[in-house]
Amino acid sequence: MNRRTLLVAAGWLGAAVLAVLVGLGAISVIGNGLTSPETRPLSAAEVADELARQITGSPSASAGTGARPSSPPAPATTAATRTFPTRAGTVVGRCAGTRPEVVSMSPRQGYELHEQDRGPQEDDAEGEFRGLGDRADRVKFEIVCPGGVPTLVEDHDD
Template structure:
């Protein structure tokens, strides 16, 4: 090969490497803006921090059964409760009289169909539906009774 061919080949390879590096740099710089923070998975440390924060906010939170709330909340802070249903688990809280669905986790064979998270002025609601049978569904509402969330199945 002659000197000119080697220079052209080297130039093309250099340009290709430079273009790849510029592209990777651009992705690194703008990559955080491509996905919203609420769509990225939480790390184990972030999950532990959130759980610790939830427990600090409502140390008296308990597993609920149906729409029977405990007598009165221990403090004016938001009270969080977990409600197991036939189709999945619902975690809800009340900040005063405003209900909010914190999370919904469907059981195997069900999927999350709709979720009106809140906080709402009257109620927050959601629905689980069977994956194979769309008629198999559990609809529910979260209401606040005395500052404590209660689940009402439709």
């Protein structure tokens, strides 16, 4: 009986080792793309370049490295776009001629998006961040387009 128990245990151990080896082989074959350099994190400069390319719709310097634009090229009348950091978050503004637009607003931790004008505006495009804990903590701003260049003007009236 003792010999039989030893033989069964050895069989189970062999089957377990074989199962682990087959699993590792399958992960090696299937997971080759999971650890390849194509999935490495982007640097801050690459993220900024990709965002600028997405917003303006024009190809960037990274397009020559094999990256393909995800949107068609911009029409002949391209809009000027700029990113503005504020104490409450980041604002991306654009000018299509003299018509300003708040493209996006990303609040910092502790703030939330309260107001945002959508689409191009006739005179100025406005937005507002508010503090989560202190609703009186506000950052209001306008995007204006003097000379077709987006400019952020913070509203300090509060």
